[in-house]
Each structure stands twice: as structure tokens, then as C-alpha cells.
Amino acid sequence: MREYLKETLLELCCSYTIISVVGAITNFFYGSETSNANVIAMFIFCAIAVFVLSLHKLLTRFSPLLMILIQFVLSLGLCCLVVFIISLIEPVSPRGWFEFIRSFVIVYILGAGYYYYRVFKDAKKQDKLIKEIQEKNKQ
Amino acid sequence: MRLNLYEDKNTAEERVDIYYSSMRPAIKQIIDIANSDRPSLKGRPADEDLDDGIDIILDPGDIYYLDHIDRKLFAYTKNGVYRLMTTLVACEEQLWNYGFVRVSKSNLINIYKIKQLKPDLNMKVYASFDNGERICINRSYKKSFTEYLQRMRRLSE
Numbered sequence: 001m002r003e004y005l006k007e008t009l010l011e012l013c014c015s016y017t018i019i020s021v022v023g024a025i026t027n028f029f030y031g032s033e034t035s036n037a038n039v040i041a042m043f044i045f046c047a048i049a050v051f052v053l054s055l056h057k058l059l060t061r062f063s064p065l066l067m068i069l070i071q072f073v074l075s076l077g078l079c080c081l082v083v084f085i086i087s088l089i090e091p092v093s094p095r096g097w098f099e100f101i102r103s104f105v106i107v108y109i110l111g112a113g114y115y116y117y118r119v120f121k122d123a124k125k126q127d128k129l130i131k132e133i134q135e136k137n138k139q
Numbered sequence: 140m141r142l143n144l145y146e147d148k149n150t151a152e153e154r155v156d157i158y159y160s161s162m163r164p165a166i167k168q169i170i171d172i173a174n175s176d177r178p179s180l181k182g183r184p185a186d187e188d189l190d191d192g193i194d195i196i197l198d199p200g201d202i203y204y205l206d207h208i209d210r211k212l213f214a215y216t217k218n219g220v221y222r223l224m225t226t227l228v229a230c231e232e233q234l235w236n237y238g239f240v241r242v243s244k245s246n247l248i249n250i251y252k253i254k255q256l257k258p259d260l261n262m263k264v265y266a267s268f269d270n271g272e273r274i275c276i277n278r279s280y281k282k283s284f285t286e287y288l289q290r291m292r293r294l295s296e
Contacts, residue, residue: 060279064262119262122281126264127256129288133238134251136295137165 004054012050016043037090041082048078064119068112076104140165163295164236178233182214182221197221199237203252203268205230207245217270240287242266243277250291 019042027034034042052075059067083092083100093099155173159166171178180197203215205227212223212230223230231241238251248266256276258264264281265273276284 057279060277063259064278066261068262116262119258119264122285123256123258123264126285126288129285129292130250130253130256133288133291133295134253136163136292137238137251 008050008054011054012047015050016046019046037086041086044082045079048075048082052078064115068115072108072112075108076101079104161294161296164238164291165295167236178237180214180223180225180230182223185213185220185222195221197223199234199239199249200251202239202249203270203272204249204274205239205247215270215272235287238291240284242274242280242284246274248274250288 020039023034023042026032052071055071055074056067059070062070079100083097086092087096155169157166157169157173178199180199180202181194182197183194197214197216201216201218203217205223206213206215207227212225212227214221214223227241227245227247231239231247234247238249239247240250242248252268253266254269255267256264257267264276264278266276267273
């Protein structure tokens, strides 16, 4: 448990740093500013993403595709809950929900696509290694 | 590998000389045979009663994979399924040099018997064998599986 917490916190720190630096660079070039509420929301979303992705070890009995779908539904649900809670304090713009879901889905699909590609690429590489070992063992 | 056999009726001591370029698994296996250390597994046909059956010596090279079900260990070969009276961990330690690698909590597969490694559309990766059967490679074991393959390739060089 301690090891899990240590690993998860480390991942959270790294991912939040990357996101805030990218956000800061984007703001610098577009001349926009981020509010305190946005910074906190960004951190919460980051924490949700790291937590949900860290659950993959518990989902090994499911196929990766099902795991991706479970994680998608869980993380989307948690993020929607956070946005809903924030909306009680600060109003969400009319297109806020649409923009939020669109941003979430695009990033998730890109991530899942990359994972899918890696699974196939790694399997191909392993298959090549096996053939090579079998060939050398025959000689 | 070139094989020279010399028959000498007058020899007092039978011997084996091995000339090798690198100590790869195939050479190690020959040494094991010469030393009579080659691991063999005792098994009984899975469909027979354990008390009546006769132990059959199984060559690791004939085994496709080992499966641990309900605290029982089974070896799958071309000729049938055999129940082994040992543990999966013991087999893993004994047979790593013979191409056996752990791919899930209950499976040890023989990489020399794999026909193809291919992922399904649901992203589960399966190892298919000559006998048409396939075993899923659990993603928790993916890293150790790749490391094992790289190690075996290095040893084969």
C-alpha cells in the first residue's frame, strides 16, 4: 500500500508539473490567464486521471479493451462530478460542459489509440524474438 | 550443428567433447544430458485414476504448456494431457533454461512450441501452439516475458 501511494504520488507530481508547464506556455503565447479555480480543477482532474489509471493492476482479469472502457466511464463520471461541484460555486459557461466532455474524450481516445498501437507493436516484436530464438535453437 | 559419432569397442571410458562458440541453451541442454541432469517430469495421463496410473516420463521439449487448475498441475503435449505431481514454481525454476516462461498466474509456456504470438481485437495477447491451442499472456507478466525473451536471445548468440 505504501509503495502504491508513493508511486501514485510521484506520477501525480510528474503529470501535474507537465500539464501546468504546458498550460503556462500556452497562456504565455495566447496572452490568456488562468484563474485559481482553474488551477485547482486542473489538479483535481490530474489526480483523478492518475488514480483511475493506477487501477489497471486491479483490472488484469478483464481484457485491455474492457479495462479502457471501465476506466473511461469511471474517470469521466468523476470529472463530471467535480465540474458539477465547481458549478455550484462558480457558474459554468453555456458551452462549458460540451467543451469539457470534448476535451476529455479527444485526449482519452488519443491515449487509448496509442496504447492499442503499443500492444500490437510489442506483440509483433515479441513474436519476432521468439522466431529468432527458435531459429537459433534449431541450428 | 555438426555431429560426429565414433564407435570404439575398446574404449575404457566413454566421453563427450563439445566444441561451442557460446554457452547457449542448446549447448547447456546437451551438457545436462551428458551429466544426466536433464530434467524430466513424471506425469500420469489426466483421464486416469491417480492410484492406478503408471508414471510416464515427459521430456520438457514435448510439452507445449503447463496449466495449474484447482491446485492440480497439468502438462499439455501433442499426445495428451498429463497430471504432474509437482508445483508450477518448481517447474518454473527447473525449466527456465528449456524455454519455459511464466505468462500468467497459472500458466508456464514453452517458447519453442509457439507458432505465433498475436493480439486479439480486445487487445489480449495470445500465444498459439502447433496443436491449435492458445494461451493468453497476462499483461502483468508482459515485462518479465519480454525480459525472458531478450535473455534467451542473448544466450542463443
